[in-house]
Amino acid sequence: MEKQSRASLSVQWHITSRCMKRCRHCYMFESERYRTEIEQELTFDKMLKILDDISDFENKYNFGVNDFFITGGDPILNPDYEKLLFELKKRGKRTYIMGNPETLTPEVIKVFKDAGVRQMQMSMDGLEETHDFYRGKGNFEVTVKALELLDKYDLPGTIMFTLTGENKDELIPLMNYVANNTKAKGIAFDLVCGVGNAKDISLQLSKEEVKKYFELYLDEKKKIKASGKQIRISEKSKFFQLIHYDNDEFYPYDIDEFSAIGGCYVGFTCYTILADGSVAACRRFPTIIGKMPEQKMEDVFLGNDLLKQFRRAENYETCGKCMFYKSCRGCPAVTYGYTQNPLSDNPLCFRELLNKKVETKEWNSPQLNTTKEQEAEIVRSMLHNQYSSDYSSFIENEEVLILIGTLISSKSERKKFFANPDEYIRIYNPGALSKKEIAYICYYVECVMQNRIPNPMRYALDM
Secondary structure, three states, rough: OOOOOEEEEEEEEOOOOOOOOOOOOOOOOOOHHHHHHHHHHOOOHHHHHHHHHHHHHHHHHOOEEEOOOOOEOOOHHOOOOOHHHHHHHHHOOEEEEEEOOOOOOOOHHHHHHHOOOEEEEOOOOOOHHHHHHHHHHHHHHHHHHHHHHHHHHHOOOOEEEEEEEOOHHHHHHHHHHHHHHOOOOEHHHHHHHHOOOHHHHHOOHHHHHHHHHHHHHHHHHHHHOOOOOEEEEOOOOOOHHHHHOOOOOOOOOOOOOOOOOOOOEEOOOOOEEOOOOOOOOOOOOOEEEEEHHHHHHHHHHHHHHHHHHHOOOOOOOOOOHOOOOOHHHOOOOHHHHHHOOOOOOOOOOOHHHHHOOOOOOOOOOOOOOHHHHHHHHHHHOOHHHHHHHHHHHHHHHHHHHHHHHHHHHHHHHHHHHHHHHHHHHHHHHOOOOOOHHHHHHHHHHHHHHHOOOOOHHHHOOOO
């Protein structure tokens, strides 16, 4: 039997909870949980046991746990951070740092580079006064200087902005500041989650406001890119797909064999390890689903009932009946912050505010009493993993290449395609492409247009 291509997973690993700050909107600061993580922080030997168990999981279920996002707290405050980074390099993993600027030095950057770290992400939550209000006086300037230091030593530095009800009007000014006045190589933003310290700040946003600021962000992104600025501007919230759909720039094209075509990663492509080895479905809501190394990864990731629920449409109050279920699912962490139930209706979803109708749809979900092998297949059957497995044969299809070339090079053709992919294909070349190939084309072109594929035109024919 031909061996399947490995399905890909990632890990966000909070290797310490120690931090020099107490940011007003920090999602991870819960006093009791924080003390436990400090007191029971994993030794390096236990970290190695976790990595060995991950290797066993990879080999048994044919997965590749390839990407490790090392964070904290401030990961540099863990005395074993260097050893962990070099161990990950030895095992062939891709590593990224999500950390703080205060402890960043040339010596630390050298460690990062020698260990193969690909980039470092830091936060900016507004212009100087607002940012310092959240993170402490002087932190804005320290972050700007940290970006300069990273650039000096040729390690990409990126910025994450967390949108709240308090800083929403600084989203656009900050985008321009970062693009024009810093050495950042990228900027992204996401919605605040009402957990941890964020319970105590004014975070209430309306769905109307979310739609407004998302549209402003996309408009400003186009202007910045048109100006020639070499900075990657990306958006994390899956609600952006609604806007792209409304503008005929995206279509949630699905077929039954895909468990998901994109959307929220929880349960499908990632999980979180905390400083004491506790495992969370997502770090942005405080639900613990296991403990490593005491438990095996297969038991936590494939056997946990909550993760199984996240993989099944029927468990979502509203998302599970929406045509966007497989490509969105909102953000269960944001939903949890508002409702205390990550599977309930997300109060920020603005689907009814679109010009185009978002249809309801019935989805077939597998039963919960699956084996671990069956659950692994559900994860494997999301579009991203299927696409990775079929990529070579897909991209070598001449019909596919011609169509991709057309769609990438022509905005008007893209709009016609995403308005109704099946109808477009019928007119373009009836019966030439399968539904799976059409789904792959939707995914590929979407990635190209959102700058998620570097140098994408290398596969497109000159038109």
